[in-house]
Amino acid sequence: MDSNVIIQKEGSIALLTINRPDQLNALNVKTINDLSIAFKELEADKEVKVIILTGAGDRAFVAGADIKEFYQFSVEEGKKLSKDGHEKLFNLVENLNTFVIAAVNGFALGGGLELAMSCHIRVASHNAKMGLPEVGLGVIPGYGGTQRLAQLVGKGRAIELIATAEMINSETAKDWGLVNHVTTQAELIDRCREIARRISQNSSVAIAGAVRAIIAGFQSGVNGFEMEIEEFGKCFGTQDFKEGTSAFVEKRKPNFPGA
Ligand code: COA
Secondary structure, three states, X not given: OOOOEEEEXXXXXXXEEEOOHHHOOOEXXXXXXXXXXXXXXXXXXXXXXXXXXXXXOOOEEEOOEOHHHHOOOOXXXXXXXXXXXXXXXXXHHHOOOOEEEEEEOOEEEOHHHHHHHHOOEEEEEOOOEEEOHHHHHOOOOOOOHXXXXXXXXXXXXXXXXXXXXOOEEHHHHHHXXXXXXXXXXOXXXXXXXXXXXXXXXXXXXXXXXXXXXXXXXXXXXXXXXXXXXXXXXXXXOOXXXXXXXXXXXXXXXXXXXXX
């Protein structure tokens, strides 16, 4: 069956494009499944150090979960949709061992913003519009938005953005810390490639450990400092650590094996 995602490998960088432009890349169950498979495949590919996630076309990153698919769901079906989404895609992306950059090239609404927020960092184009408009449909964000938005922009701004169902532009998103950089639409992917190249020169194993420790600090029942101690210790058993420290002593650039 045809996939709703396109993978383009460029050495250590992979461009992953959500490809349903006529539906503004809305996340139906098939697209969530296709993305889940693609992320797992790319994580298993040791050549790939950074994934850039974007939406096809020039209008949307993702305009949300597919409303037409779920509008007649029951309470149980709604709960299952949310739980499956968390497990299959949103938590998978946040916890992926390969670094993920969201290239937000247009509307990132509802599940679209939630997907961008599951990525490790976000870069937006000038035309991007972001929001969690679910309460305007009588539902709440169900793919981690209530948690990750508050983590990124603070409780007060998150509550207001969710309660008003309004969209913010990329400059406001940058001001709030929701996106790290803003660029033209034409330059968006190149800007992400540039950041990806810098990241891919470092130890991917160490980056994944640092990200795990950072994420742990936002989880209840997990101590981020304890996680940092664990992850720090684990580095001493990696080939990347041997290579990084040897390269320093030998006054040369490291060439990390990523193991
Ligand atoms: N779910 C399902 N289909 C969606 C969608 C979504 N979240 N967002 C857009 N689409 C579809 C539209 O139904 C339309 O399909 P059609 O041509 O078969 O009717 C197509 O994408 C184009 O969207 P359209 O609404 O015609 O474009 P627009 O420029 O007038 O408006 C938006 C753009 C983003 C403002 C509008 O599509 C919108 O409000 N989408 C829903 C956003 C939302 O509430 N997301 C959270 C969902 S939980």
